[in-house]
Amino acid sequence: MRRTVVPALTALICFMATVLVAQEDFTGSGQVIKRKCASDWPDDFAMRAHCEKQQKEAVVTLQRGKPQDIPDKLYAIVRPKCASDWPDDFAMRAHCEKQQYTAIRNLSGGGPEDIAEDNFKGIRQKCGSEWSNDFAMWEHCEKQQVKAFRKLGTSTTQSPVKSVAGDSSSFLDAEQVIKKLCTNKWSDNFRMQKHCIDQQREAVATLKRGKPTDMQDEVFTAIRGHCTDKWPDNYRMRAHCEEQQYEAVRELSRGKPDDIDEETFKVIRNQCGQKWGSNFRMWAHCEKTQTAALRELR
DSSP states (O other), rough: OOOSSSOOOOHHHSSSSSSSSOOOOEEEEOHHHHHHHHHHOOTTTHHHHHHHHHHHHHHHHTOSSSOOOOOOOOHHHHHHHHHHHHTHHHHHHHHHHHHHHHHHHHHTTTTOSSSSSHHHHHHHHHHHHSSTEEEEEHHHHHHHHHHHHHHHHHHHTOOOOOTTTTTTOOOOOOHHHHHHHHHHHTOOOOHHHHHHHHHHHHHHHHHTTTTOSSSSSSHHHHHHHHHHHOOOHHHHHHHHHHHHHHHHHHHTTOSSSSSSSSHHHHHHHHHHHHTTTTTHHHHHHHHHHHHHHHHHHH
């Protein structure tokens, strides 16, 4: 049994159209059908006949108008939406309306019993504002959000990320930092909140590996300090920062280009090193810019 503590669906969309859709005139549907089916099946008369039959049956369905259990306000949204989506395909238009009516019935049932009222109210308002005239997508949005919210609830029981011996950084409070970051960033989107948390945890696992084998201790210490200062509460960006710095160090270690003389390159290296210090990415970029300019001057 689903709770109905959330306000009725029609109350949530009181801002929507209130003018009823007049019974649509399908007088010209015959010509529309013939043109469509002739275009779809120009050299297959059996399929053309089948197409026309399907389209005519769909027109009969559409002519029945509003289902008894669908509120006038919602019918006034569904009919023009599907007509706009499928102007010359009555079969798809009827299918579209059927999907929308099914979604409306499902949405009118309220929230799942395992989701708190306030949480579900936030989900409903978010999805309703994003898909106010597409109830099928509204329902799909709610299902995704509820699924993600349940996963978030499960994730709170996971063991927090712990620091590793030999790693100069402590990640003892990483779990709290991650949840604060992702909750603030995606306060009304539980699906993205869960995705954010997963990404941050993966980044912490990467950072916990510590110093790459080809990095000197003092270089690693400089990089870790630089990226931690730059991204104190975003482990994903911190890990990305460190990877960029390591690549720059590897690039710098290759030394001077073959077409640059030793003395000139030494001047460039000293100048860029003094300017960018522990930011090896900008140091490498500085050297590239200087050597490129030197070549243009020749």
